[in-house]
Amino acid sequence: MSEEELIKMRKLLELQKQLMAKRAKKESSKSLEDPFKVLSPYLEEKAKEVLEIASHQYPKLTKYVVKELARLVLAGKIKEKINAYTILLIYEELGYPIRLPTRIVVKRKGKTFTLSQYLKKRLEGED
Numbered sequence: 001m002s003e004e005e006l007i008k009m010r011k012l013l014e015l016q017k018q019l020m021a022k023r024a025k026k027e028s029s030k031s032l033e034d035p036f037k038v039l040s041p042y043l044e045e046k047a048k049e050v051l052e053i054a055s056h057q058y059p060k061l062t063k064y065v066v067k068e069l070a071r072l073v074l075a076g077k078i079k080e081k082i083n084a085y086t087i088l089l090i091y092e093e094l095g096y097p098i099r100l101p102t103r104i105v106v107k108r109k110g111k112t113f114t115l116s117q118y119l120k121k122r123l124e125g126e127d
Contacts, residue, residue, distance in 0.1 A: 038073055047083055103115070
């Protein structure tokens with residue numbers, strides 16, 4: 001092998017490395033363009049609902065949490081589905097409790113009533 005061929009090979013190898021680095025950077029930036037799409041297959045249905053409620057209450061923090069969770073998914077650190085309780089714990093640990101809408105339901109004689117409806121009926125029935 002002549003010295004010219006050796007220089008050409010080195011140059012070619014260097015160009016290939018640069019091209020591979022550009023492709024890797026482009027792919028990683030593409031996958032992080034929408035972190036929710038990356039994270040979505042790893043979220044249970046209820047976890048998606050909790051995350052949406054959290055995004056209404058803490059929009060900036062939710063973007064950060066979703067971005068970091070997507071990064072962990074891409075890194076292979078998260079392999080199983082994330083449930084709603086885990087999402088709640090993440091926000092709780094960060095000091096931002098999520099206020100979920102709750103309602104109390106009473107079931108009587110095959111019918112379902114909210115607590116307020118049930119109490120109204122009982123008060124009307126006693127009068």
